[in-house]
Amino acid sequence: MTRQEEKKIEGKEPAPSLLSAIDSPQDLKRLSLRELERLAAEIRRTIIETVACTGGHLAPNLGVVELTLALHYAFDSPNDRIIWDVGHQCYTHKLVTGRRDRFRTLRQYGGISGFPKREESRHDAFGAGHASTSISAALGMSAAKHLKGCSSRIVAVIGDGSLTGGMAFEALNHAGDLGKDLIVVLNDNEMSISPNVGAFSSLLSRKLSSRTVMSLKKELESTLRAIPGVGNNILQILKKSEDSFLAFFTPGMLFQALRFHYIGPIKGHRLDRLIETFETAKNIRGPVLIHVGTVKGKGYEPAECDPASFHGVGCFDVRTGKSSGPKEAPPSYTSVFGRCLVELAEKDPRIVAITAAMPQGTGLVRFSELYPTRFFDVGIAEQHAVTFAAGLAAEGYRPVVAVYSTFLQRAYDQIVHDVCLQNLPVVFAMDRGGLVGEDGPTHHGVFDLSYLRHIPNMTVMAPKDENELRHMLKTALHHKGPVAVRYPRGRGQGVPLDEPPRALPVGRGELLREGDDAVLVAIGHPVAAACRAAELLEEEGLRVAVINARFVKPLDKDLILDWVERTGLLVTIEENALQGGFGSAVLECLADEGRLPRRAVRIGIPDAFVQHGKRDILRKDVGLDAESIARTVRTALTRPHGAPIRAIG
Numbered sequence: 256m257t258r259q260e261e262k263k264i265e266g267k268e269p270a271p272s273l274l275s276a277i278d279s280p281q282d283l284k285r286l287s288l289r290e291l292e293r294l295a296a297e298i299r300r301t302i303i304e305t306v307a308c309t310g311g312h313l314a315p316n317l318g319v320v321e322l323t324l325a326l327h328y329a330f331d332s333p334n335d336r337i338i339w340d341v342g343h344q345c346y347t348h349k350l351v352t353g354r355r356d357r358f359r360t361l362r363q364y365g366g367i368s369g370f371p372k373r374e375e376s377r378h379d380a381f382g383a384g385h386a387s388t389s390i391s392a393a394l395g396m397s398a399a400k401h402l403k404g405c406s407s408r409i410v411a412v413i414g415d416g417s418l419t420g421g422m423a424f425e426a427l428n429h430a431g432d433l434g435k436d437l438i439v440v441l442n443d444n445e446m447s448i449s450p451n452v453g454a455f456s457s458l459l460s461r462k463l464s465s466r467t468v469m470s471l472k473k474e475l476e477s478t479l480r481a482i483p484g485v486g487n488n489i490l491q492i493l494k495k496s497e498d499s500f501l502a503f504f505t506p507g508m509l510f511q512a513l514r515f516h517y518i519g520p521i522k523g524h525r526l527d528r529l530i531e532t533f534e535t536a537k538n539i540r541g542p543v544l545i546h547v548g549t550v551k552g553k554g555y556e557p558a559e560c561d562p563a564s565f566h567g568v569g570c571f572d573v574r575t576g577k578s579s580g581p582k583e584a585p586p587s588y589t590s591v592f593g594r595c596l597v598e599l600a601e602k603d604p605r606i607v608a609i610t611a612a613m614p615q616g617t618g619l620v621r622f623s624e625l626y627p628t629r630f631f632d633v634g635i636a637e638q639h640a641v642t643f644a645a646g647l648a649a650e651g652y653r654p655v656v657a658v659y660s661t662f663l664q665r666a667y668d669q670i671v672h673d674v675c676l677q678n679l680p681v682v683f684a685m686d687r688g689g690l691v692g693e694d695g696p697t698h699h700g701v702f703d704l705s706y707l708r709h710i711p712n713m714t715v716m717a718p719k720d721e722n723e724l725r726h727m728l729k730t731a732l733h734h735k736g737p738v739a740v741r742y743p744r745g746r747g748q749g750v751p752l753d754e755p756p757r758a759l760p761v762g763r764g765e766l767l768r769e770g771d772d773a774v775l776v777a778i779g780h781p782v783a784a785a786c787r788a789a790e791l792l793e794e795e796g797l798r799v800a801v802i803n804a805r806f807v808k809p810l811d812k813d814l815i816l817d818w819v820e821r822t823g824l825l826v827t828i829e830e831n832a833l834q835g836g837f838g839s840a841v842l843e844c845l846a847d848e849g850r851l852p853r854r855a856v857r858i859g860i861p862d863a864f865v866q867h868g869k870r871d872i873l874r875k876d877v878g879l880d881a882e883s884i885a886r887t888v889r890t891a892l893t894r895p896h897g898a899p900i901r902a903i904g
């Protein structure tokens with residue numbers, strides 16, 4: 256790294272590597288405070304250099320280097336359990352728990368995950384990826400520890416953004432009631448992905464300077480002393496419970512009310528203060544909350560200046576912080592969605608947009624700037640987002656919930672109970688539908704077609720490209736009931752965009768190619784691979800028809816039936832779980848009509864979690880690339896009747 260690059264990274268002159276001697280957290284315990292500080296600087300450099308090549312969650316990890324070292328210095332992992340919320344900030348944890356030499360494989364196919372995984376290390380006490388789960392898991396472990404009578408300490412590390420998730424409050428409520436030993440470390444950097452939102456976040460940010468508190472105390476003391484008789488007694492009581500007095504004026508009052516012992520806020524980059532605080536907390540019985548103030552992106556100037564953009568990054572140039580990924584590319588599905596929603600909202604004042612703490616990721620920033628009163632960021636609170644949308648719909652608005660497919664899983668009952676049962680016109684704009692790549696199994700949006708299509712009143716569609724996404728958004732906002740539009744992460748197909756977007760006939764697919772040997776019925780992004788497979792097969796003299804189904808529900812039954820009967824071989828293709836997915840829907844429909852084809856094969860995600868890695872590798876693994884589809888069709892055509900046909904990945 257050049258001197259120039261060194262300047263970008265706060266920290267000391269490069270010295271002999273301390274990290275190379277850290278094979279487990281035990282090795283930390285023999286370091287002096289000065290050495291720990293040097294180690295922190297070295298780890299910071301390592302994270303920056305690695306993430307610059309692999310991509311990943313840079314700013315969150317730079318903010319917890321000292322916090323992580325102090326935790327592993329003060330506690331005794333894996334005997335003591337450290338549970339990370341979301342887990343996107345676990346890179347330092349991984350570096351000091353035996354994965355230093357594999358760290359360069361971060362998020363790569365076959366490499367280490369970007370999140371904690373129990374099967375990856377004994378030090379990864381609990382897997383993560385979705386927010387707000389750590390306190391529940393930690394409390395469960397604490398209850399188990401008490402049942403087993405073992406002395407392990409249980410520590411949950413949760414960010415201020417993740418603390419806006421409802422289940423975090425459910426866990427705090429339960430922990431205060433159970434009274435079991437539990438340490439919750441609140442990593443408060445005042446950021447979610449974007450600046451944190453919500454009343455609770457502003458409570459947390461209430462920073463009373465020590466001078467303010469001192470003058471408050473003095474004033475209160477002189478007032479109480481002036482009260483004849485009782486004044487002094489009250490003063491004595493307050494002096495005895497000084498903590499409660501302080502807690503009343505600091506964020507701690509809420510945690511104290513939940514029967515947590517509150518410590519903080521403390522400076523999250525001071526190793527000495529952190530270690531001292533953790534050592535103290537180890538000896539406090541019952542639930543403890545330690546409020547730590549950190550800087551997201553700490554120690555790398557571009558990330559400190561713009562933590563939202565450096566929350567999750569692709570490859571970048573360390574010297575400039577600028578992306579080094581492909582420059583010219585078709586617009587992303589997300590940006591096409593965001594622009595289209597702005598266009599439609601211009602003409603329809605009933606349209607409102609809702610995000611759960613992900614305005615950037617879902618493409619709603621422009622909408623929020625143009626229509627601030629019609630934009631709602633509810634924080635990491637997907638369940639609330641859905642029922643909040645239902646409330647808006649009940650009052651005649653057209654809410655669009657823009658959400659990643661995987662995170663919408665959290666609001667399944669709200670979709671059933673509050674939206675579909677009441678047949679309210681809520682639009683679910685489901686981004687990251689299908690495989691997402693390096694975030695891996697916690698983030699692949701591969702269950703939504705299954706978990707939505709069986710709900711009465713729900714309409715489910717998926718566009719073959721970004722142009723059709725615009726038509727589907729228009730269709731959804733014209734529809735009178737609940738509707739989900741699901742589209743993939745990343746760049747579109749680079750097709751021209753029709754102006755203006757037009758409503759599609761609901762339940763109608765489109766025939767893209769004719770053919771007599773087989774019919775490929777595809778939904779969403781994989782339509783392109785199906786067409787490519789048909790071209791490959793045509794080179795061998797095989798003519799297969801291709802249908803862009805457009806709708807998972809309602810299916811275009813007539814179109815599919817017609818071509819199944821013409822060809823005799825049905826191949827369904829989806830980037831969704833095969834279990835209960837699109838292919839199942841087609842077979843159910845044909846069975847109900849008493850017209851199951853002589854031969855059928857479903858191509859999609861098998862009954863297993865798909866690991867992390869580049870999407871083209873993952874698609875090949877599951878047989879969703881054009882060559883694999885062609886191979887599956889070729890095999891199905893040559894296989895004797897009655898023999899089982901399986902997709903070939």
Ligand SMILES: Cc1ncc(C[n+]2csc(CCOP(=O)(O)OP(=O)(O)O)c2C)c(N)n1
Binds near residue numbers: 418
């Ligand atoms: C249920 C759920 N919703 C949304 C996300 C996307 N997400 C990942 S990290 C993050 C922000 C977390 O903020 P915080 O907990 O404060 O951690 P920080 O990044 O600030 O360290 C969000 C919204 C998620 N992982 N899980």
Ligand SMILES: CC(=O)[C@@H](O)[C@H](O)COP(=O)(O)O
Binds near residue numbers: 341343384687691698
């Ligand atoms: C950790 C987390 O859940 C988010 O940061 C997520 O990784 C964002 O995914 P995208 O990179 O697809 O926006």
Ligand SMILES: [Mg+2]
Binds near residue numbers: 445446447
């Ligand atoms: Mg935060």
